[in-house]
Amino acid sequence: MKSGTETSGDDSLSAVGQVGGSFANGLRIQQTVTTPVYSTPKRAARGAYTFAFTGPDGKPVSVSNLAxxxxxxxxxxxxxxxxxELSGTFSSTAASGVTGTGTTDSPATxxxxxxxxxxxTSSAGNLNVTYQAPTSSVILTYWNNAQKFSGVDRSQGIYIAGMxxxxxxNNC
Structure with missing residues (x-):
C-alpha cells in the first residue's frame, strides 16, 4: 500500500469537509494497492494508521471515552x-451497509x-466506535478485499469523523 491514489500525489491524512451524512468534518485516509499486476493481495497489502495521544512533553497519555x-x-x-480493523477493546455499531464489528476477527467491511x-451525504457506510476503557493509542488497519481488479485504479478511501x-x- 501507499498513501494517496495511483494517479495523483499523496493527499491522504488530510482534513476534509462534511463526511458520513453528518455535519462533522473528517480526516481522509486514502491509499492504493501498489502491486505491479492486478492481482488480489487482500490483507497482505494494508495500511496501518496509529492515533496516539501524547502530553505536552510528547510522552504517551491515556484518554477515556474515546469515540x-x-x-x-x-x-x-x-x-x-x-x-x-481496529486495535484494543471497544464497542461498535455498524450502519446498514456495513458488516462486522471492526475487530481482527470480525472486520468492518x-x-x-x-x-x-x-x-x-450517506451514513450507510458508517461504523460508530467507542472505547470505554482508558487508551493511549488506536491502530486502524485498512485493506482492499476486491476479488479482482478490472484495470481501473485501485485507490480507496475512508474518513474518521467526530472524534x-x-x-x-492524572495525565495533566
Whole structure:
C-alpha cells in the first residue's frame, strides 16, 4: 500500500469537509494497492494508521471515552472493497451497509462487493466506535478485499469523523 491514489500525489491524512451524512468534518485516509499486476493481495497489502495521544512533553497519555466514526466503508466491483480493523477493546455499531464489528476477527467491511456510498451525504457506510476503557493509542488497519481488479485504479478511501475523548486528570 501507499498513501494517496495511483494517479495523483499523496493527499491522504488530510482534513476534509462534511463526511458520513453528518455535519462533522473528517480526516481522509486514502491509499492504493501498489502491486505491479492486478492481482488480489487482500490483507497482505494494508495500511496501518496509529492515533496516539501524547502530553505536552510528547510522552504517551491515556484518554477515556474515546469515540469516533469511520465513514464511507464501501465498495466498487473491480476496484476496491474496504475492510477496517481496529486495535484494543471497544464497542461498535455498524450502519446498514456495513458488516462486522471492526475487530481482527470480525472486520468492518462493505456488506456487498459493489455498494458505493456518497462520501459526504450517506451514513450507510458508517461504523460508530467507542472505547470505554482508558487508551493511549488506536491502530486502524485498512485493506482492499476486491476479488479482482478490472484495470481501473485501485485507490480507496475512508474518513474518521467526530472524534471525542476525555482527558484523564492524572495525565495533566
Amino acid at each position: 469516533f466514526t469511520v465513514t464511507d466503508i464501501d465498495s466498487t466491483a473491480g476496484d476496491f472493497w474496504d475492510v477496517v 462493505a456488506a456487498s462487493s459493489n455498494t458505493a456510498f456518497a462520501d459526504t 471525542t475523548f476525555s482527558a484523564i486528570a
